[in-house]
Amino acid sequence: xxxxxxxxxxxxxxxxxxxxxxxxxxxxxxxxxxxxxxxxxxxxxxxxxxxxxxxxxxxxxxxxxxxxxxxxxxxxxxxxxxxxxxxxxxxxxxxxxxxxxxxxxxxxxxxxxxxxxxxxxxxxxxxxxxxxxxxxxxxxxxxxxxxxxxxxxxxxxxxxxxxxxxxxxxxxxxxxxxxxxxxxxxxxxxxxxxxxxxxxxxxxxxxxxxxxxxxxxxxxxxxxxxxxxxxxxxxxxxxxxxxxxxxxxxxxxxxxxxxxxxxxxxxxxxxxxxxxxxxxxxxxxxxxxxxxxxxxxxxxxxxxxxxxxxxxxxxxxxxxxxxxxxxxxxxxxxxxxxxxxxxxxxxxxxxxxxxxxxxxxxxxxxxxxxxxxxxxxxxxxxxxxxxxxxxx
Numbered sequence: 001x002x003x004x005x006x007x008x009x010x011x012x013x014x015x016x017x018x019x020x021x022x023x024x025x026x027x028x029x030x031x032x033x034x035x036x037x038x039x040x041x042x043x044x045x046x047x048x049x050x051x052x053x054x055x056x057x058x059x060x061x062x063x064x065x066x067x068x069x070x071x072x073x074x075x076x077x078x079x080x081x082x083x084x085x086x087x088x089x090x091x092x093x094x095x096x097x098x099x100x101x102x103x104x105x106x107x108x109x110x111x112x113x114x115x116x117x118x119x120x121x122x123x124x125x126x127x128x129x130x131x132x133x134x135x136x137x138x139x140x141x142x143x144x145x146x147x148x149x150x151x152x153x154x155x156x157x158x159x160x161x162x163x164x165x166x167x168x169x170x171x172x173x174x175x176x177x178x179x180x181x182x183x184x185x186x187x188x189x190x191x192x193x194x195x196x197x198x199x200x201x202x203x204x205x206x207x208x209x210x211x212x213x214x215x216x217x218x219x220x221x222x223x224x225x226x227x228x229x230x231x232x233x234x235x236x237x238x239x240x241x242x243x244x245x246x247x248x249x250x251x252x253x254x255x256x257x258x259x260x261x262x263x264x265x266x267x268x269x270x271x272x273x274x275x276x277x278x279x280x281x282x283x284x285x286x287x288x289x290x291x292x293x294x295x296x297x298x299x300x301x302x303x304x305x306x307x308x309x310x311x312x313x314x315x316x317x318x319x320x321x322x323x324x325x326x327x328x329x330x331x332x333x334x335x336x337x338x339x340x341x342x343x344x345x346x347x348x349x350x351x352x353x354x355x356x357x358x359x360x361x362x363x364x365x366x367x368x369x370x371x372x373x374x375x376x377x378x379x380x381x382x383x384x385x386x387x388x389x390x391x392x
Contacts, residue, residue: 015325015355016346026051029364031341038341041359041373046207046316047288048364049238049278058277059239062270070266075255078266086272087243093279094205094213094231096223096245100254103267105202105232106132108242110139111260112230113169115253116196117142121165124158124195126150126181128174131349133200137169149174152185159193166193172201172215173208176350176358178313180204180215187225198228206236207316212282212289223247237282239275241267288363292316295361295370302374306381319345320357320377322384328355331383338376 011017024032027050031040049055062082072078083101090099102108113136117123121142125133128149137144145162147155159166168190170181183199190197201214209218216226223246233241244254254261282288299318303310309321322328328344335342335357345358359373 015329029362029369033341038336038339039369039372040341041361041365042341042343043360043362044203044235045238045362045364046203046236046292046360047212047238047282048362049236049281052238052278052281054281055238055274055278059270059274062273066269066273068268068270070268072266073262073264074266075262080266080269080272082269082272083266086275089276089279090231090243091245093283094229094245095217096229096247098248098251099243099245100251100258100261101267101272102242102244102258102261103264104240105200105230105234105242106135107260107264108230108232108244109133109200110136111258112198112228112244112254113137113167114139114141114259115257116140116198116228117165117167121167122162124155124166124168126170126174128177129169129171130175130200130202133169133171142167150179150182152182152189155186156189156193159189159195166195167198168195169198169200171203172199173203173315173317175203175317176319176345176356177311178203178315178317178319179311180208180315183216183219183221183226187221191225196228197226198230199226200230202230202232202235202242203315203317205231206282207289207292211286212236233275233278237275237278239278240271241275292361292363295365295367298367298370299359299361299374302370303377306374306378308377308381308384316361318359318361320359320384322355322357323353325355327383328357331357331380334380334383335376338379340373340376342373 021033027045029040066082070078087099087101109132117140119141123137123142123144125137125144125146126149127146145158147158173180186197199216201216204215206212208215216229227246229245231243233239300310311319325346332342332344342357342359346355
């Protein structure tokens, strides 16, 4: 039998052991973790909508008419009016012909990728794509070729040397680095080499682009440029679930072929109606994104002045590069002692030797919150190796 205890001990010795926190109360910048009040800078609630009273009210108001549970899969008797309404709303929001509502972002990527490619086909995947994309590629049983991160020259050569059905898949905003994929170049390459482009904009929808419509919309890319657009609803949107948007033929095909859509219970209908309310709010409140962008600019200015190594990101994802696992953990723990929750991200979430603190901002953060973070980082500066410092 496999020695599970030894594997766990090895993870502890390598600084890779993970534990769960017990969070009390609603998700917001000020939360209670294991009974201790902390100011959080590690949530994906980028617009501060997870606890917004209008969205909570939309969900509670819907429940008497929809009930709570989804009760069945979409293809049995679980496809509620509310789900259909949300799909129409998501199609309009993303500028696509149709949309399909999935229960989670992981299920969306697994289901879409494994439905659109199979044995004999080839998938080209960015080396820094999310785990759900990687697993979707594996599940498809297609040949998978990983190209160096955002390297369009390498991808062009790989596409040119490969025949048959080809699918290129990428994150829109990369979840651990915060940078945005070269989507225009990807669209051109896919058109030239007759490849189907799939973009997972989980961390872009709600945050970037006109009225928060995402990284694809920011560049003005049409349904013809990016035929398959995936997004999640549990991050900037503040609710739960995910979607794929594109041509009606695509969503019809996925209803027949995407196993993670076919063989799971539908999400609660009230969540779908709460998501509609959230999309309405996102479209009319550009001030949230403006405040978020201001926080990001001020953080980058302040953290760089302190000598921290940042990555080239203009999104709410602002990684502080540390390097080794133990130094990243030490910095995270030191910040927590000052009342700040900023988690250390270690392999396999990031490559070996690239452990970091993944600082994320929310429109719910105030300028005072940012100042507290920068002051704490100044206190902890000696925990990160630099020109004039030594890492502990």
